[in-house]
Amino acid sequence: MKALQKAAASKADTKRRKPATSAAPAQRRAEKAPKNVVSMKVAITHPDRIVYPAMEITKSEVAEYYAAVAPWLLREAMRRPLSIVRCPGEIEKACFFQKHEESSLGDAVHSAKIKEKNRKTARYLYIDSPRGLVQLAQMNAIELHVWGATIDDPDHCDRLVFDLDPGAGVAWKRIAAAARDVRAALKKTQLQSWLRVSGGKGLHVVVPLRPAAEWNAAHAFAEMLARTLAAQSPQNYVAVAGEKNRENRIFIDYLRNARGATSIANYSLRARDHAGVALPIGWEELRRISSADAFTLHDVPGLLKRRRRDPWQDIGKIEQALPAQPS
């Protein structure tokens, strides 16, 4: 997350979308009143507040977006502990992370007790309904990040994630090739994987595990695979976070595979100027797209209506486990 500045946006900064024509007083009153998101009965306050200045996207458009993609989004994100990025002002101006329960988020935004590393327990957010998702939008949640585990079994990883994060100057072709390389390496260990564009710069390769794995094993396996690829192709890949010499290379980020770590949820918006979406795609689609932020708030609801089949349809059906650790 590039700009999670705490700097409070001053009230004067709050922009509203101007009505297309000069509004009659009655209309103006109607604009000011909270809008309900159709069929979800969630009141959206400040519906015309601009959230994405570059795209002139308003808060109510964000809420309508989440209402539209809710069934798809929930398929993977439901009942997983969430970290949300809330932007009460404009994106990249005053956003903050939240992962713990707050009673005022809405009656359909739930929380589950989960043990933290320090042995204490805390209540983590989760949702299991479209209504909960829209209530999060009302609370200015823009990005949703999820654990690779569910609240029902937080100690086991059922989704392994490789985040391919390109350094400066890496062409799209090489990012796409990296995803295929990760897929091929996984296939060698009999693991099938699924793909999504992050909505930002990179691609995510996701591996379902059923039965779910111990976090230690998941992390160790992911690290080994990332380091192996980096050793085989050091001109293309690095497996070390934050390395300055990432320039012209792709960081294979395996660090999401730790208990408590999160990755962007499918269909989540990104809090970046172009309103990109983290979209699951089929492997065969990879050659037809030209960037990881090719899909936006404006495209995705229509695209979902046209989609015959969910590219991740079978991710929850397949039974596959990590290979036995070489001893």
Added chain:
DNA sequence: GGTGCTA
């Protein structure tokens, strides 16, 4: 965005 304290 919501809460709770203060003037």
Added chain:
DNA sequence: TAGCACCAACGCGGA
């Protein structure tokens, strides 16, 4: 009751 301050994560690795 209007205004205001304050709150809303965390773990990792490198320096």
Added chain:
DNA sequence: TCCGCG
């Protein structure tokens, strides 16, 4: 231990 990153 602090800082930057994601």
